[in-house]
Amino acid sequence: MSNILQKPGSTVLLMGNEAIARGFIEAGGGFASAYPGTPSTEIVETLSEVANSLGIYVEWSVNEKVALESAYGASISNVRALAAMKHVGLNVAADALASISYTGVKSGLLIISAEDPSMWSSQNEQDNRYYGMLTYIPVFDPSDPQEAKDLTKSIIELSEKLSHPVLMTPTTRVSHTRSNVTLGEITPPKTKGFFSKDNSRFGLVPANSRVLRDKLINKWNAIKESLESFEPYNRVENIEKGKIAIIASGISYQYAKEVINEIGDYRLIKISTPYPLPKKFILKGLEDIKKALVIEELEPIVENQVKNIVNDEGLDIKVEGKSYVGYSGEMSLDRARKAIREFLGIPIIQTNMIKKLNLSIPNRPPSFCPGCPHRGTFYSLKRAVNSLMIKPIFSGDIGCYSLGINSPYDEQDIILEMGGSIGVANGLSHVAENQVPIAIIGDSTFYHAGIPGLINAVYNKSPILLLVLDNMTTAMTGEQPDPSSGITAMGEETKIISIAKIAEGIGVEKVVIFDPFNIKESTNKLKDALSYVIKERKPAVAIAKKACALNAVRIANKIKVEIPIYQVLESKCTGCGICYNAFACPAIFVKDDKKAWIEPSLCTGCGVCVQTCPYDAIKPVKIIDNRWDRVWE
Template sequence: MSILSLDQPGRTVLFMGNEALARGAIEAGVRVCAAYPGNPSSEIIGSLSQVAEELGLYVEWSVNEKVAAEVAAGASLGGLRSLTAMKHNGLNVAVDFLFNLSMSGCRGGMVIVACDDPLALSSTNEQDTRPYAKMLDLPLLEPSDFEEGKRMVSFAFDLSEELGLPVVVHSVTRFSHARGNVTLGAIPRGQDKPFFDASQGVFPKPIEQTHPALHRKLRQAGERVQAAGFNAYLGPASPELMVVTCGSGVGYVKEALHNLEAAGRVGVLKIGGTWPLPAELLREHLARCQRILFFEEVDPFLEDNIKAFCAQEGGALAGKTFYGKASGHVPDWGENTPDVAITVLARVLGIGYQPPRPAAYAAEAAELVAELATPRTLGLCAGCPHRATYWSIKNALALDGRQGFTFGDIGCYAQGRGPSGFGVMKTMHAMGSGAGLADGFGQLTRFGAEQPVLALCGDSTFFHAAIPALLNARYNNANLLMLVLDNSATAMTGFQPHPGVGKNAMGQAAPKVELAEICRAIGAEVVELDPFDVESTTATIYGLLQDLQGIKVLVLKQECALLRGRRQKLLYRVAVDPDKCRGQECGCHRFCTRVFKCPGLIWDPAAGKADIDEAICTGCGVCASICPAGAIAREAV
């Protein structure tokens, strides 16, 4: 039983934005859903996977976003409705296929949800994916609240099927990972049999037919979106300022006008269908006033396109005064918030605004927090196997002494660039890029490079994108040591299974692909170890570095501490013997808390001894092997 699959039309529930989008797909009769996890998009397919069996859906975690888009499109070519969802980086991976699909068209309704992460709250970079829709010539919808998100996805399926064109729904973290009220609709129970009509092929060519057809479809889409009511004007007949906004901006502008008591002066043009531009709507409402403010997140997508539209239209749309990113009124990076909207609108309207609390209070609060509340540096969890791995790499590189270094990748282990991974990880780019970068540096021995290079990635990242780089390194005979940190899950995004786990998205048993076997088949020398055995791991890394000819792979296999914790399974009961603990004495100087600094360890200043926090320790037992005095005892559970 899940709230997502409740068959109670009319009931109102609280849904995460991602669940609202998933429910929209369910109510539209989606049958096939595929994605690679990536925040903030993960819970769309994740929540659908929980109800797949009950609702008769097929839901999969694909190995990467391009494959996921192809799986969804394959189902669409079979006449079924399909959904794929991805974060902004994921869309970058999928677009090569999508630029062909937009021209060939699809058959069953196909919806692509692209979730951006302004301010990169859980991402490596910040990126606005909306310009892709324009480049792809695909319709783009941006929900501004949860109920609308559900309705938009349902509508997107109808539109896609009508036009034979995928439709993009765009979300951001503050929609996907926020929650709000949604009223449930009916769940259809149709079971059409899939069929691929092979009498006609599906090709992006001939261009002289497909590209003009695509543009015709896009114009039709604009008309259909306008009729669906996702675009609206809210405000007085003759406002002194028109705010053009979309997505998360709609709520922030509403909040700002409430706080500034300015709703009577300002018009809000809410655009739900942001590509193609709603020409009729713009003609009608932009003529209402002279001053126009664009309030949107990250890139000036509406701003640039609407300015060009006004220049083209002329007449009543000519000579406007524009406020936005180009004028410096709206930030051109990062997240918008109600406070940003208040600041922007107060400035443009000439209103003096003070937050509703005394300045003296704000000053005292800021002072107390600055004095007492030490910031929380992000770090690896208590008992995380990656900490043990980084410990071993750090020590092995120090022993080796040739200034070797580690190129890294995307996942929890990216914390390895900070203090909890001892600063071991030196790069972080796209999925699988650590292996590719090491591949490049691994060619430099011919130019006299003497530093050994390590690449590091997680198990899910390995399957997603590291295999081609490793294959390339083998083929072109680069010299590198690759470490695969196998914690049996896509831990960073919520423990989704992957090809190496033996389980699929729907919880069914699946064939298990051994990543060590893939590496051996490529021709790598492969060693497999438990990273909690820091002594062997350190010695092995050191040993592998001594004769680094060709590619070597060390697979470090240990389950994610959070997954183990869910089963309440301590590996060891760990305790500090205060009589043996040297504390701050010479030869130790709080080695465990100062240097190793697992959150399960605490320093008791009164006693001058280390201790274990029983509420946090997950019982990995690694600190027992690093204590120089042997004062940390572990007892197997």
């Protein structure tokens, strides 16, 4: 049985995202949707694993906008719903988000935007608490997995009580931390509802929206009042202690509390509702206080509200925050310790407990997995471009293939956001003289946000090559199924959506498909497509179709298919370096004599390295009695 289905009262080890999934189950949630994106992925991934046993509906939506719209549809049909995404995904869903606050909801609707301070797996570290301010949607910030679970249940219930959506913003350190979580009672899910028509509320034409806008502003006062007594999520600790207060939101509370335990008792005001900040609660927490320090990640959302409250009430309290804490990166114990000690004027004591070792550690940049089809695609693309002697502009996108920005490929000149590769290439194609824009995108990203850009390219006759790397999964976030896989989130077979047919249906006249494990075919097909773009001044689409290596190897092992292993024939290897420098498979190492050597435990048997070797020095082998049997001899 999955940990999240253990009986009430059990204490189990859960990741923060798993705890959120359990909270949704405890709330009686019946509909969950998401587009996978780190650090949010495990929420719906966890729910998908238990969906059939619970009888709830779970889906991987084609993008975050659709995920939110779908969850909203369930909510206004009286089914409690959740839509999950990473922080940049909320940008995609923002159009729907801003309008949903006008109509409100019926059953509880929880929107989760998993934040990524320090950009561990993201292109920016925007603070989505601002979206609450923009859309009149309250924002909640859990401090650990236990609170994430409890808060999820509580705010879904609050959402339903207020008939209003709620936004929760767990950060990476909450979403991906594991800790003991005590489970509560599971509410039987309601999975079917009924939509009662009311187009004066749900039909956002201007005449209706003007009325709803005024209602929203009035409702906001009720929302703020509901958060004034939001214990235990908001609370004041050590209220009797001194004239100084530390105010901390979300995960920052954990670090601030640890620092206070080190240096002595100070008043600690814990915040889980960063917007709107409950005014009466803050004023009570600041009674007799002379100065306060706000500890929070990214932007001064709480700090600015506290300053406004203090100013409006005419209080003589000095409020500080970002001047000590800083803006960039995630909170850490050392960062909180430094900020609090400096604010309090307490020296930062350097101890000899930690010794710095004088070690020279080699750089280990991320790379494609052994056997990754993207490596063959990038290798063939470089060969095709060099053969045609063109000047390419590689307009990249978000996915595993973003690693193409690294040497030796250097085939990602621009990486902006999901689907941006095609849109940017459109603009480049009309102004970049004597250069050929090549947009590089993955299958999941193509379905997510690439199709409109391709329509634009056809309509506006943009001479670009769109290269779609179709590995039949959303690989970067853990191989979740996408419309190319033929499988739903709940494991049901479904129709495979053909990228080639989409391109042809849009009006693309040149579509080529190739196997990236076949270097000669790949190079020739790419040359053909590029030549068409140059000659006809129209867009072309090339599709590299091969399953993700991790998934393929996993399936092969499961069904007991023997995977071939390759090794280097020393007598033929000249040490030219093509296999480990130009092709750059991480299973291939260079020896002291510059000859190549393949680590058998890393080789996935793709065999592409054989095609890159000009000296026929790489051959398949197999193990017999723990010895290599050279099958080519």
